[in-house]
Amino acid sequence: MTTSSSSAPALPGAFRRGLDEWAQSEGMTWAFIFKALLTAFIAQWLAYRLELPQANTVLATVFIVMQPESGQVLAKSFYRFLGTLLGLTVTVPLIALFAQERVLFLLCLALWIGVCTAGAARYRDFRGYGCVLAGYTAALIGLPAIAAPQGAFMQALWRVLEISLGILCSGLVSALILPQNSSTSLRRLLATRFRDFAGFASAALAGQLDGQRLEQLNARFAGEAVALDNLRNASAFEDPHFRLRSGRLGRLNHEFMVLSTRFHGLHQLLQRLQGEAGEQVRTALAPCLAGVGAVLAPLGQHLCREADAEVLALRLEGSQRELMQQIRAARRQLAAQQPSDEQLLDFNTAAEQLYRFTGDLHDYALTHASLRVHRHAREQWQDSFTPRANSLATAVTGMRSALLVLLLGGFWIATAWPSGETCVLTAAMVAGLVASAPSPRHQALKLLIGALGSALAGGLLQFWVLPWLDGFALLFCALAPVFAFGAWLLARSQTAGYGTGLLLWFCIVALPANLPAYDFQRLFNEYLAALLAIGLTTLSLALILPPDRPWLWRCLEHDLRMRVVFAVSGRLKGLGAGFESGTRDLLNQAQVSAVGRPEVQRRLQRWMFAVLEIGQAVIELRQEQARLPAEPCYGEGMPWQVAIRALGRALVRLFIQPDEGNRLRALAAVEQAIATVRQTPETRPPQFDSSPLRRVLSYLHFIRSSLLDPHSPLAAGSRWPVRLVD
Structure with a gap:
């Protein structure tokens, strides 16, 4: 009798749960x-x-x-x-x-x-x-x-x-x-996308994520960026709540694209730290990486709503200050081991990428949290998703x-x-x-x-x-x-x-x-x-030129490469948003057109990663140059400025025609730019947050590391293997 009476109330609850599941499917x-x-x-x-x-x-x-x-x-x-x-x-x-x-x-x-x-x-x-x-x-x-x-x-x-x-x-x-409502799908996509990103980012920082899984998630995020922009437009027709937040939703989508690009660049940079010298740098950075991973790990366990984003933004404000102190302590620890100039440059570049990643994460959290109110200053967003x-x-x-x-x-x-x-x-x-x-x-x-x-x-x-x-x-x-x-x-x-x-x-x-x-x-x-x-x-x-054949894959690959040309020569206003959205839209088309051909999808995806890494570094380098103080060492005619312009021309040649000769010329140009920046005297303290040339040096070193990556498609050139076009 006791068992019967205790199980009776459970039936309506189970029935309701089953009914809810049926209603959602x-x-x-x-x-x-x-x-x-x-x-x-x-x-x-x-x-x-x-x-x-x-x-x-x-x-x-x-x-x-x-x-x-x-x-x-x-x-x-x-x-x-x-x-x-x-x-x-x-x-x-x-x-x-x-x-x-x-x-x-x-x-x-x-x-x-x-x-x-x-x-x-x-x-x-x-x-x-x-x-x-x-x-x-x-x-x-x-x-x-x-x-x-x-x-x-x-x-x-x-x-x-x-x-x-x-x-x-x-x-x-x-x-x-x-x-x-489309707005319900939009909320769900926002929450699940950030949950999955936080989970895989914390696992990657802990060294627990394989490269294939990373590529799959990045390809999925590219498709979701396109889908979210379509949902944003559809939600504006039906829901005044989202119509008032359309600018913030567009900004949130852009900030997520920047965030995922930044993390991919950081992860690739850490993967390139090989050998005993690279292990010393990774060991010095380990506490910093663990601290950021500890912030992300809980967010990968549940859906992130506006209230969670507000808590995250508050937590990141304190953790960014702690991260800067950890980076400086790690630099002192590495300096005690008498590192080479290359090791120190590797450490500085990786640490600054990590710090920028937390800054991008903080911006994303602030925009996500701002969705709680009808009107907010972050609504003033002029850029748009550009397919x-x-x-x-x-x-x-x-x-x-x-x-x-x-x-x-x-x-x-x-x-x-x-x-x-x-x-x-x-x-x-x-x-x-x-x-x-x-x-x-x-x-x-x-x-x-x-x-x-x-x-x-x-x-x-x-x-x-x-x-x-x-x-x-x-x-x-x-x-x-x-x-x-x-x-x-x-x-x-x-x-x-x-x-x-x-x-x-x-x-x-x-x-x-x-x-x-x-x-x-x-x-x-x-x-x-x-x-x-x-x-x-x-x-x-x-x-008649069927659209799922090699001619289209070659065209899409060419378009992906030309995104770097756009990053080098495009108008600076709105350049970041146009670069990020256009590159992901091209990858999404490439993934769709090559369904059933995983080797083609993988090749085009590798090109997208190379384009995003170098393109984002070029855009941020140009933005850094645009806001330089009016001091003699930052003048347009300085040797380091001339060397960077020569690097831009070399990168344009490389991505128009990616062969070994152009890659070596681009490497020589970036080496020359790094050398001239190092030789330029600067009156400001040589810290990341106070020295423009220090930040310029990090961008240049990141470009060099990407050009030297043996797994990059730039190392293999642009020729398609015969097995991919048969």
């Missing part, structure tokens, strides 16, 4: 399906009630815009509406200019779709989706105008109204019914889609195929939808399979189910299983492509109009046109 999927069905019901009823010419455009808009999180829906809807207006603005003048010249009109339309598809490949976020819609809307309005230009203006207005209705229904249902894309890959994407639209459009005009308009429109839509996908060819293949499924479902409903029904309620009950299954596919990232193909072409081709007409020949031709267009688009992605 499968429950979210079912909530999304319910909202998709409700949105489709409202949008379709309104489209029929208002007697819109094409209810299928309304439903297609609903399923394109629908996302699991309301912030993503609102952001996507906003850019879809802007893209629609832009496409309308471009198409109407084209129709007016080339109403009687179908070939010229088709040529201009193909060029515009190519430009829009290139824009989608360039941005790869909600802005890219706006580019997709600008091209798709132009095709949606312009293609019917080839046969009937006199009705083009009214068709354009109807399309805008239909798209606006779909956007309105999606936004309202997503925001009001069982909302799943980068390879210009050649972007141009190839646009050229491929323009060529496909032009060829299919020419075939349509030459043969007068009744469904040629659908074929060209589908090709334009698919080219835009897959432009920013990790693997465009595989995504197009998923769309093809989904569209084939929609053809089977559409034929079954059109001729065996819908003719027997009467009234909107029964109609929607018949359509609901298709909508629910498609929404279930959309809710999972692995199957979202199949869901998009199923729902889009079911709505575009098989959805009955307000006055339905059951025409087998029309349905067959429309689906044949759609499937042919998707198949040809997939084939073009496989044959």
